[in-house]
Amino acid sequence: MAMNAARLRKIVVCKDLGSAMPLLTERDDLEVIRWTEDRPCDRAWLLENVVGASGIVVCFQDQVDRELVNAAGPSLRVVSTISVGYDHIDLKVMAEHKIQIGYTPDILTDAVADSAVMLALMASRRTGETTSFVKNNQWPVFNWMPFAFCGPQLSTTPFSPTRTVGFLGFGRIAHAVLARLAAFGITHCIYTPRPGAAPQPARDAQLQARHRLAALTPVDLPTLARASDVLFVLAPGGARTRHLVDAPFLRQMKATSVLVNNGRGSVVDSAALARALAEGWIWGAGLDVVDEEPEVTAAHPLVGEPRCVVIPHIGSATLETRAEMAGLTAQNVLAGVLGEPVPVALEYSALI
Amino acid sequence: MAMNAARLRKIVVCKDLGSAMPLLTERDDLEVIRWTEDRPCDRAWLLENVVGASGIVVCFQDQVDRELVNAAGPSLRVVSTISVGYDHIDLKVMAEHKIQIGYTPDILTDAVADSAVMLALMASRRTGETTSFVKNNQWPVFNWMPFAFCGPQLSTTPFSPTRTVGFLGFGRIAHAVLARLAAFGITHCIYTPRPGAAPQPARDAQLQARHRLAALTPVDLPTLARASDVLFVLAPGGARTRHLVDAPFLRQMKATSVLVNNGRGSVVDSAALARALAEGWIWGAGLDVVDEEPEVTAAHPLVGEPRCVVIPHIGSATLETRAEMAGLTAQNVLAGVLGEPVPVALEYSALI
Numbered sequence: 150m151a152m153n154a155a156r157l158r159k160i161v162v163c164k165d166l167g168s169a170m171p172l173l174t175e176r177d178d179l180e181v182i183r184w185t186e187d188r189p190c191d192r193a194w195l196l197e198n199v200v201g202a203s204g205i206v207v208c209f210q211d212q213v214d215r216e217l218v219n220a221a222g223p224s225l226r227v228v229s230t231i232s233v234g235y236d237h238i239d240l241k242v243m244a245e246h247k248i249q250i251g252y253t254p255d256i257l258t259d260a261v262a263d264s265a266v267m268l269a270l271m272a273s274r275r276t277g278e279t280t281s282f283v284k285n286n287q288w289p290v291f292n293w294m295p296f297a298f299c300g301p302q303l304s305t306t307p308f309s310p311t312r313t314v315g316f317l318g319f320g321r322i323a324h325a326v327l328a329r330l331a332a333f334g335i336t337h338c339i340y341t342p343r344p345g346a347a348p349q350p351a352r353d354a355q356l357q358a359r360h361r362l363a364a365l366t367p368v369d370l371p372t373l374a375r376a377s378d379v380l381f382v383l384a385p386g387g388a389r390t391r392h393l394v395d396a397p398f399l400r401q402m403k404a405t406s407v408l409v410n411n412g413r414g415s416v417v418d419s420a421a422l423a424r425a426l427a428e429g430w431i432w433g434a435g436l437d438v439v440d441e442e443p444e445v446t447a448a449h450p451l452v453g454e455p456r457c458v459v460i461p462h463i464g465s466a467t468l469e470t471r472a473e474m475a476g477l478t479a480q481n482v483l484a485g486v487l488g489e490p491v492p493v494a495l496e497y498s499a500l501i
Numbered sequence: 502m503a504m505n506a507a508r509l510r511k512i513v514v515c516k517d518l519g520s521a522m523p524l525l526t527e528r529d530d531l532e533v534i535r536w537t538e539d540r541p542c543d544r545a546w547l548l549e550n551v552v553g554a555s556g557i558v559v560c561f562q563d564q565v566d567r568e569l570v571n572a573a574g575p576s577l578r579v580v581s582t583i584s585v586g587y588d589h590i591d592l593k594v595m596a597e598h599k600i601q602i603g604y605t606p607d608i609l610t611d612a613v614a615d616s617a618v619m620l621a622l623m624a625s626r627r628t629g630e631t632t633s634f635v636k637n638n639q640w641p642v643f644n645w646m647p648f649a650f651c652g653p654q655l656s657t658t659p660f661s662p663t664r665t666v667g668f669l670g671f672g673r674i675a676h677a678v679l680a681r682l683a684a685f686g687i688t689h690c691i692y693t694p695r696p697g698a699a700p701q702p703a704r705d706a707q708l709q710a711r712h713r714l715a716a717l718t719p720v721d722l723p724t725l726a727r728a729s730d731v732l733f734v735l736a737p738g739g740a741r742t743r744h745l746v747d748a749p750f751l752r753q754m755k756a757t758s759v760l761v762n763n764g765r766g767s768v769v770d771s772a773a774l775a776r777a778l779a780e781g782w783i784w785g786a787g788l789d790v791v792d793e794e795p796e797v798t799a800a801h802p803l804v805g806e807p808r809c810v811v812i813p814h815i816g817s818a819t820l821e822t823r824a825e826m827a828g829l830t831a832q833n834v835l836a837g838v839l840g841e842p843v844p845v846a847l848e849y850s851a852l853i
Contacts, residue, residue, distance in 0.1 A: 332684035
């Protein structure tokens with residue numbers, strides 16, 4: 150049954166959703182306009198094509214601001230982002246126009262937790278140096294020594310029976326990391342609560358018992374710096390957390406400690422971290438996010454540090470998780486344009 | 502009290518034991534001869550200096566054979582190796598001369614298990630490609646796509662709720678890897694028993710219950726190849742296991758599967774694995790050991806494979822574990838030359 154063109158709802162897709170695209174393109178009640186070039190969606194193209202759209206599919210590279218919303222016009226009902234973050238969306242403008250936001254939290258918890266454990270191991274065990282050693286033809290002339298390429302051990306041993314993991318940001322992903330590390334024999338967990346958040350002794354006691362920890366304790370920032378053997382930054386971005394990990398913080402950390410950032414680049418001062426690594430204040434770092442991203446060139450001081458592993462913000466990049474994220478992003482935009490409840494909507498009124 | 506030089510027992514140390522050396526050098530009843538150059542111990546130097554030795558400290562790079570034992574003469578009581586492996590020691594010759602062997606098993610279990618999990622994550626999550634991407638200045642022009650740099654997820658998710666880990670070699674290290682992976686939500690464990698080994702249903706049921714697995718089952722080699730999402734090679738070397746992982750084995754594996762070798766390089770056919778990676782028979786590989794080691798040059802086919810992570814046989818290289826290994830190696834040689842029971846001796850009569 151042919152639909153009247155006037156009744157088609159328009160969706161602009163800034164980022165191809167791969168296997169989830171047929172959810173949108175195979176419907177005859179939608180007009181789907183797709184950006185298909187092999188570079189981030191061009192802003193001028195987007196402003197031109199968004200006119201009269203009911204929904205927009207974006208990723209973190211696409212700015213959703215007043216200009217875009219005005220260009221779309223009053224038809225715009227939903228913005229669906231394939232991300233858990235929403236720094237790229239102007240929440241005030243969305244509120245003014247009563248536009249729903251679909252996003253993809255929770256789904257990526259396990260993928261990010263996996264990558265956080267991976268980065269902790271890589272930074273401890275010096276994979277930047279050891280994989281380069283092999284690629285640079287050095288294995289054939291390796292003079293094996295008991296302490297060559299050694300790093301601090303993530304897991305406990307009978308002779309080194311305690312290990313403390315610290316979390317700056319103690320939400321879902323942190324809990325998933327903790328569950329994994331408990332199996333490595335981690336004995337102590339410390340974290341910094343959000344400023345002003347109520348203590349959660351019952352929740353903490355439950356986590357401590359579940360993972361058979363000797364202790365699980367909220368602490369202040371200096372204690373987090375001093376006591377952590379491995380420290381995971383999993384805090385959200387924004388002004389409140391900017392450069393919480395700075396030179397004074399890093400100077401208090403153990404010389405054998407490892408810093409992992411899977412949260413937001415802005416929480417860690419890159420220059421201070423590069424100095425901490427170069428001067429041995431800490432042992433190593435594993436970064437999925439960097440303050441200056443994506444302007445992280447080969448000349449960036451952290452990229453050149455042998456004890457720093459840097460991957461390009463791909464903590465959630467697994468086949469399973471991204472397929473789920475793409476599917477949910479399509480479902481979110483579809484429900485929004487059809488006037489149905491968006492399956493996973495950001496409740497943003499409290500965040501403005 | 503000065504000792505008579507004739508009563509000094511001589512120990513030749515082919516490999517410096519770092520922090521454990523004072524256990525030997527600070528005694529006045531020992532003469533300790535040390536190789537100190539920054540290359541593996543020279544054979545001619547060793548044959549010259551071993552004459553009249555009561556004990557020798559070696560690593561896997563030093564061949565302990567008939568020539569060496571004859572050069573030492575009848576004073577030789579103990580060979581202490583800083584390794585769990587003993588491929589470099591001729592057990593028959595040791596038996597003929599009733600020479601004890603000290604070695605360092607068990608201690609390195611946790612360090613190697615950590616590195617095995619790290620390699621599984623690195624191979625799945627494509628760290629060879631992603632770290633090169635950053636170092637090659639590509640992050641600033643990264644066109645983020647939902648499936649860019651994706652790999653199979655190690656952990657289970659609500660939408661992908663089963664995952665099978667396979668073990669070729671199911672000893673202490675495998676059990677330690679399994680304990681860690683259980684926290685990632687692995688649901689099924691399969692392993693190939695040693696040929697001729699009695700089934701261990703009680704042990705298997707206990708492991709299954711402890712790690713809350715849906716199943717833990719001994720299987721044959723083809724099933725191990727076909728069913729494993731991630732496969733750990735942790736078998737000993739030697740003729741019986743040589744190239745068990747060959748082209749026919751690799752052809753049966755899943756296209757999304759990952760192979761990790763922390764056992765012995767000889768178990769995996771390097772040429773077949775390079776082809777499997779180049780042609781996409783499997784997803785990726787993480788190798789701490791390689792058949793041709795240490796002759797693994799930059800031109801080695803596996804070193805050039807983007808989906809292959811290669812580190813230079815450093816699975817046990819943690820500060821904690823290597824300090825323990827060095828200490829035990831010193832204690833083993835000391836006890837042996839003093840005629841006391843060697844704390845951790847290889848019971849090798851059954852292995853000849």
